[in-house]
Amino acid sequence: MKRFDCMTRLAARLDNELVILSLGASVDEWYNAAPHMRTASLFQQQLGCVTPQAFGLAAGLPDRRIVSLDTDGGMMFNLGILATLGNEQPKNLFVVVWDNECYQSIGGPPTHTASGRVDIAAIARGAGVEHAYTARTLDEFDAHCEAGLKADTPYVVVAKVAGTVQPDIRRKHSDGREDKYIFVRHVEATEGITIMGPSEHN
Amino acid sequence: MKQSAVEAVIRGLKKAGVSIVCYLPDSLFKELYPALDADPDIRTIQVTNEGEGAAICGGVFLSGKRAALVMENSGLRASVEPLARMGLGAGIPVVMLMSYRGDTGENNWWAVPHGITMEPVLKALRIPYVVEREEDRIERAITDAFELAYASYYHTAVALSGSIVR
Numbered sequence: 001m002k003r004f005d006c007m008t009r010l011a012a013r014l015d016n017e018l019v020i021l022s023l024g025a026s027v028d029e030w031y032n033a034a035p036h037m038r039t040a041s042l043f044q045q046q047l048g049c050v051t052p053q054a055f056g057l058a059a060g061l062p063d064r065r066i067v068s069l070d071t072d073g074g075m076m077f078n079l080g081i082l083a084t085l086g087n088e089q090p091k092n093l094f095v096v097v098w099d100n101e102c103y104q105s106i107g108g109p110p111t112h113t114a115s116g117r118v119d120i121a122a123i124a125r126g127a128g129v130e131h132a133y134t135a136r137t138l139d140e141f142d143a144h145c146e147a148g149l150k151a152d153t154p155y156v157v158v159a160k161v162a163g164t165v166q167p168d169i170r171r172k173h174s175d176g177r178e179d180k181y182i183f184v185r186h187v188e189a190t191e192g193i194t195i196m197g198p199s200e201h202n
Numbered sequence: 203m204k205q206s207a208v209e210a211v212i213r214g215l216k217k218a219g220v221s222i223v224c225y226l227p228d229s230l231f232k233e234l235y236p237a238l239d240a241d242p243d244i245r246t247i248q249v250t251n252e253g254e255g256a257a258i259c260g261g262v263f264l265s266g267k268r269a270a271l272v273m274e275n276s277g278l279r280a281s282v283e284p285l286a287r288m289g290l291g292a293g294i295p296v297v298m299l300m301s302y303r304g305d306t307g308e309n310n311w312w313a314v315p316h317g318i319t320m321e322p323v324l325k326a327l328r329i330p331y332v333v334e335r336e337e338d339r340i341e342r343a344i345t346d347a348f349e350l351a352y353a354s355y356y357h358t359a360v361a362l363s364g365s366i367v368r
Contacts, residue, residue: 020261042264046287049257056261056269059222059247080250084258088247176292184264195266199353 001138003098004166006159007033009142010067010096013149014040017065018187020054022074023047024105025165026098030069032169039186043172043179048077051095055085058093061191065092065149072099072113072158075120079127085154086128094148097158099134104163121158132156203233207337207366211299212241214344218297219268221245224255228274230301230367238272252277256284260294268297268348275300275320275361276313285327285357293355297347302333302363320361329357335364 003026011034019041021030027043034041044050054068075082075097085093101114112118124132131153135141141159148155174182184195211234215223224247227235238246249255252273262269271281278300288294303310304317324331330350334343340362347358 044287045291046257046284048253049260049284049287052254052257052284053261053264056222056258056263057265058261059245059258060262060265060267060269078251078254078257080254083250084247084254180264180292180294187264187266191266193266195264196352196355 001136001141001159001161002164002166003100003159003161004029004033005138006098006141006161009138010034010145011037013145014067016190017067017149018042018057018061019067019069020044020050020057021069022050022071022098024071026069026071028169028171029166031172032166039182040190042183043174043176045176047074050074051081051085052078054095055081055088055090055093058090059088061187062092064191065094067149068093068095070095070097072097072101072111072120073103076112076118079123082124082127082129082156090154091152093154094145094151095154095156097156098161099158100161100163102163104165108163121156124156129154129156132158134158134160136160203231203367204337205233207340208234208237210337210340211344212237212244214341215270216243217341218345218348220270220348221267222247222259222262222269223272224249224258224269225272226250226252226255226274226277228301228303230274230303231272234272252280253282253284256281256296257288259296260284260288263294263296271296271298273298273300274316275303276316278320278323278359282323282327285329289327289329289357295351295355296357297351298357298359299344300359300361301367302361305333305363307364307368324359327357329359331359331361333361333363335366337366340366
């Protein structure tokens, strides 16, 4: 199963959601797989921060569906967030973990999941996230997207994907700071709120 | 912490517009956490480590709500990675309120490292901060920390010590 194909399936289901995205090659893949979601996606370079940030966003916007696109390396970096999701039970958070069993962006050394013994979905269930599953086919993944996007409890799907990257895709040119402004302005416009307003004086 | 100091903290947080507090409980702020939990205007989220709390606060910032990370100052060390990435890499601010373990008056050997490392770590991250030891300065310190964080889009910190916590 290729991550890019999974992203294409997920993207077709998204419209008004907000997405927090992990680092590495998945950034450019998402940029191309979901062009209609570019301003609604926060492209960040933060191992271990993605699902916590997505949960914070979900806590602040309880009426908006939030999607976290995390990774095996990112989730293993901070497993504690699964226990926090288990206790807090957010009603509007769908978490995808792209599990390619390697640190792809630095050349592919194995993560802990490559051993075959470490099961992130089982860890999530043990942490109190009842709906946590592993998907190995596109149809399985797509079915979990359908269920996860309308669930009223936290929903985690670990997508077992190949360690390859979609070739010949357009690179994103913006950095984390520009990405934040784009995302914040999108949230402001779609929620009708001010997040980064004017100073006291110009 | 005296009840009056607890109330001053909560007054400051509310005046600053805070509606979500992430915390990992500690001993010096022991009385503060249940008071935050009991407050109907504040949602508390207990985290497994302070770095996770920092990242959650960053996400709350992106929602337009205001959050604070409340912790012992040892939690600053656990938060360095997300603080550096969010603050320096993206301009996503986190406002921190921490108890000052290891300040003069400390009587626990294990807390000495917290005192030695707190200010150098804050300075390494270029985080503006104040240390307050008098109760009547708490409220203003918290609202000022939010003012600057929302002008600079960078982290700020308030450390409480002295008669406030002992």
